[in-house]
Amino acid sequence: MAKIAYYPGCALNERSSHLDRSARDATVRLGFELDELDTWTCCGAVPPVSEERVMNLIAPSRILKDVRDSGRDILITICDFCYNTLKRTNYSIKSDKITRKRVNAFLADDTPERDYLEKDDSLWEDYAGEVKVIHLMEYLRDELGYNKITENLSRSLKGLKIAPYYGCVMLRPQNEIQLDDPENPTIIEDFITSLEAQPVKYPYRTECCGSYLSVSSPDASTRLCYRILTSARNNGADAIVVSCPLCFYNLDSRQKAISEAYSDFKPVPILYFTQLLSVALGVEFSRQGFEKHYVDVTPVLDKIGIITGKEDEE
């Protein structure tokens, strides 16, 4: 079975472990294995924009260099924040000579000389952005092929209406990420179609859910999530599918605050795309971590005749 280097990141390692586990279960059934890096650190969650913050580039660069040193050239991530940070760091190492030299000066084992920037020395060109950072969904689309998923389905999700939610950092900034069109993406829609479910069109799929404002300005995030959830619900969605742990937290747990603030609000179940995938590939429900969800997802699965409790007893 093909093994592909995999960076889980801190959320998947602990608080969003159900995303991690469902991804591993699903990929094994699709014929490849997510091979977690032997050692990894936090990537820093948000890529530094200002040129003066070189230190914030070091953690993601070290992860990327370790992957290169172990002889692999593809790194899979699932968390959108890790994906954005690692991919953008790699992009700036690849495209910006000054950043490349600065970063390599920190990664090198030998102490750099003061005038390293002026010297033309290969030591400071050691890691030049060779690793390709890809999202698990990107791997499914480009390397594996969505038709391979359809061939391996053990239960069709026909009859389910699923709303894709992209969020912000999975697609943007487009010139560096280049995953899909930032205004009219189709990668999650095509994924939903490959599971034989029906993707729902609604206007808020790429609108921000508030991201880290959930911590600093929770009310602002509540208002944003209300708009997204209501729009999806009004367009007929049975559930929303996401790939980011923070989007999941905002859209799922925040529904408690939304119900208190808006009397007309009806809850919408939120699922990770990997959960939907592994359900369709026949993984047991007990391994999905559905108990971690604030909004109950059983009505969604009941709708297409999958009774969650029963299967595990069989």
Add this chain to the structure above:
Amino acid sequence: MSEKTGLAPPKSPPIRLTREIVNAGFKQRVDELSGQQMDACYQCGNCSSGCPLAQEMDILPSRVMRLAQLGQSDDIIKSETIWICASCFQCTVRCPKGIDIQAVMDAVRQIAMDEGIDHFGPDQISPELAAEVPQPGLVGVYRKLAT
């Protein structure tokens, strides 16, 4: 002050323009930190109209751009807007002039923090929230909103 709901009212009184203020170097500092050209902005307002958080802001993103061009550092670093921005890059991908407005926001946040203004400290988060928010949210908020 605008009385229409949903429109962010202009917060500051009419701004004072003198050669000293405009040339004091604030715009150059923002250019330098963000790697963008503030002068490229021609005030089309695309960033403000696309911003999902514009309703929560006291000055709109396009106004931040204009104030920065004119060196009005105080109006910007004392605004709520720079701390409400969630760095979702909507403005960046929609700017017809190709300005990375999110980078500009990061730059003015950094200038504000260099002057000792922090928006969010470790004591402002409730233990229950800290125990359940996924880590990218916690790391993100302190990287963006505190020194």
